[in-house]
Amino acid sequence: MKEEDNKDTQKVLEEGIICKSAGLENQEVTDDELKKINKFTLAPLKADEVFTFKLILGDNGLDDRNYEPFNLNALKDLKRLYVGKTMIKDHKRTADNQIARVYDTELQQDSSKLTGAGEIFTRLIAKCYMVKTEKNADLIAEIKAGIKKEVSTSCRPKHAYCSICGVDNMKNYCIHYWGKEYETQDGKKVCYFTLDGAKEAYEVSFVAVPAQPRAGTTKNYGGKEIKKETDKNEEAEINLKIKNLASFLFLEKENLEG
Numbered sequence: 628m629k630e631e632d633n634k635d636t637q638k639v640l641e642e643g644i645i646c647k648s649a650g651l652e653n654q655e656v657t658d659d660e661l662k663k664i665n666k667f668t669l670a671p672l673k674a675d676e677v678f679t680f681k682l683i684l685g686d687n688g689l690d691d692r693n694y695e696p697f698n699l700n701a702l703k704d705l706k707r708l709y710v711g712k713t714m715i716k717d718h719k720r721t722a723d724n725q726i727a728r729v730y731d732t733e734l735q736q737d738s739s740k741l742t743g744a745g746e747i748f749t750r751l752i753a754k755c756y757m758v759k760t761e762k763n764a765d766l767i768a769e770i771k772a773g774i775k776k777e778v779s780t781s782c783r784p785k786h787a788y789c790s791i792c793g794v795d796n797m798k799n800y801c802i803h804y805w806g807k808e809y810e811t812q813d814g815k816k817v818c819y820f821t822l823d824g825a826k827e828a829y830e831v832s833f834v835a836v837p838a839q840p841r842a843g844t845t846k847n848y849g850g851k852e853i854k855k856e857t858d859k860n861e862e863a864e865i866n867l868k869i870k871n872l873a874s875f876l877f878l879e880k881e882n883l884e885g
Contacts, residue, residue, distance in 0.1 A: 654679040654754055664730045664756045667711060672758065678767050679756045682831060684709065684732075684780050686750040689743035694805035694819035695787070698744060701822045702751045705782060706732045708828035709753050718781065718832045726766065727757040729831065744821070753831065779834045785824030796820060 654660070656674045664679075665671045684705065689696050697705070714727035731754040740748040757763060769775040787796040791809050794801035803809060803818045 704825035784822040
């Protein structure tokens, strides 16, 4: 990674932005879809002028690979916030790097399945469109062929509640870390941070590796930092950090209909 890219990444982390992996699938261009797309265009587009696809932006399952699950409040906020947002590559926010736009979102619920928090299992789906041009013909071909399929989203949550102590890390950092097991009054529990609600959705991005850049390292939600207790087992802490980071590499595409 180039030095300037490292600086950009660090800036994002300091701003408390959450990056999460997403899945991609093809999407048919129907008349209804075209009507929704043309709400964002200056001149009406025809079906043969656009290429569309849909994304799984996230769900509220507690088995989130980066121990930062959305709750239903967050998904509802993001459903509204992501409409009209742009799609770029490598999270580089420049006008020339825009390749697609989110034109519709929906929540898909499975009433037969409850999350560990007792909520109905819900997935946030976004539909995107691209204009077919000579310039992006290769990109469209790569999407269709499954070459370009790793996707990452970025948003800012309203709250990030620790499952161990309940502290909102958007306000004050607690001493606990994602994926680490702690002794509590109710027995041993694995730490995770529930992202409750969302203030802003920034963009969707194609990436080479859909990693959560802060996983297992440091907390950067935007809260006030407090002193961390010294860990008695430094080697175990390091191994946990490596394990958390590695869990984001080489993700398999999820089945949207599964």
